[in-house]
Amino acid sequence: MRTQDKPTAVEEQTARRGHSPLPPRMTRARVWLLGSTAAVYAAIVVGVLTTSWLVRLDWQLMMFRPYKQWPEVHAFLDYFVVLGQRGPTALAVLCWLGYCAWRGRTLRPVLVLGTSLLLLNISVGAAKIGMGRLGPHYATRIGAHEMWLGGDIFPSGHTANAVVTWGVLAYMATTPFARRVASLISAVVSLSVGLTTVYLGTHWISDVLLGWAAGLLVLLALPWFEPLMTRAEVRLLALYRRLRSGTEASAAPQPVAARVAIISQRAVPAQPGTPVPEMAGVGARPDGWPHALPRPHTARHERTPVTPTGSRRPPQVAHTDRTARDRTRTTGGTAS
Template sequence: MRTDIFARLDREPEPPKIEIPRMSRHRIALFGGTLVFYLAIVVAVLDSSWLVALDWKVMLFRPYQQWPELHAFLDYYVVLGQRGPTAVMVAAWLGWRSWRQHTLRPLLTLGTSLLLLNISVGAVKLGLGRLGPHYATQIGSAEMFAGGDIFPSGHTANAVVTWGILAYLATTPRARRYLSAVSAFVSLGVGLTTVYIGTHWLSDVLLGWAAGLLIMLALPWFEPLITRAEIWILSVRASWRARRTLGGPSAGVPGEPVPVLVPRTLEGVGDGATARTEAEGRPGLPGTSQALDGPQEPESGPGPAAEPPGAGGTPGTAGRSRAHSAHGVRAERTPPGPAASRRPPHADRTPRSSAATARPVTGGPVAP
């Protein structure tokens, strides 16, 4: 039995039962209060009330000039509110959680929250069109509907949602309390850092906190949709795996070798090149020379002696005689006796014990 840690993590999901938050009365009351606060900030900025005057006081105070030693550190700290880096870090952690708990809910919850954040915050940004402190044109003005995109603060809202999702998905009350405190500290610090650098008004940060909190409080309403999406994704994966398993290249038994058909004309002869060479030199072998080179001329009696070098004759006839005498079929040769010579006959020599004459030249008299 495997005892390594990865096998244990794969077999034993932690925790055994995941509690999904519900939309309780307490949560509904918090959602309603946060929504009222959100609308009050928007109205106060549109009315150019005391909140806009406070924005200008903080901007003219120029915090980055009052504490310049913090500027280098806060330039890196504000990255915790950027959507790209934070989404990658949190998605990596939640991906490991999904693998360990055998569920896609952490990743789907993160995707749902980021989608709600982009839609809600992006629509208000483009709709109100407020300019930032560095692009303000008139002191005391709200700078609304001027083509800007900073109200509410996207860094602040993203910090609330991205780090708050860790507390939302916590599996124990103790972990939920600790992660809630960490996410609140990070989002508060990111919002104040944008005011220190001068990229946002103070009212932008207040509205960003409210926008992110509204998304976190409304997530239980989207839990049934997340559950249906997870079931659909898992069913699609199961059907894809079944189709991949049953749609192999062959319908035979897995692991069974595929038989190879050998042509009958070359069966039992050898490999391709050797079979071709031997078949051309064996006129008596059935099914080889006739199959490869066509029908041969019949021969009666012992074959004539080979033509000596320098004798006349057509090149085709001499080559054919040499090929037949040099490559005889082993089965048709006479086995040598005890007193016979074991040296193979040469095609260019005349046997000593034979008085056979050379083949006549075409069109000439027979040599004595």
């Protein structure tokens, strides 16, 4: 009879995920979307480098100055654009995914967020530094693409971060309905954040388009990193259990014999020639200090009752000074 092979740690960890969905696979449709998004990404970069109609659109919107056309919404959009900043959004999403990880007893939500932000920082940061495009407020020549001039706004970091950070919530959704709702919300937030940066004049429209593509590439590539995240989860949980078991072993109470031995070693030895008081029922320990001999313990009902004899009142003690005062008062009163 053939026996089945023992499952690996990764398979056991995946089998225990009855409370959470299995990680998405890199299907053919996802690969096709990934390739199409990469093609759009490359087309945007080429369009900016060749100073095509995309650059002309950038300058037209910049000259239009939307923040001057609708100044009444400027204060609100200044706060709304925070939804695309990496620090506040990552902290907010981390709180929710951390709760999900605690409830589901799994590290996968936190690992997915960390992996996606790491991929985002590497890909978007490299593109920003490599192309060095200046923003609308720092443009030097009208109609130019403003590339390789030391800037860092191409692609838009706010837009890409909004796509990835809020898109992770849809990626981690447990039901199809929740995934659709989360996808719709993340799409609306990322589109709004990107257009807000154009309104404020901090980004060209081509920066926003490339930011959408860059964030979508990270989300579509996440299934390729699922095996790595699973192995990392297994190792981290094993390390946590090992550290916890070691802490519990060190904090466990020691046996009585071991504690007695430790106390005996720490005791100060008696100096030679020091007299040891002799008491009834008291023996001597090897270190010279008195030690009470063990006695048998009897229950209360086994003890012999003892009837007290005599009176319980304390004996009357004659106070000589009080008697002398009373005599003096009596004598003095008679004499007078």
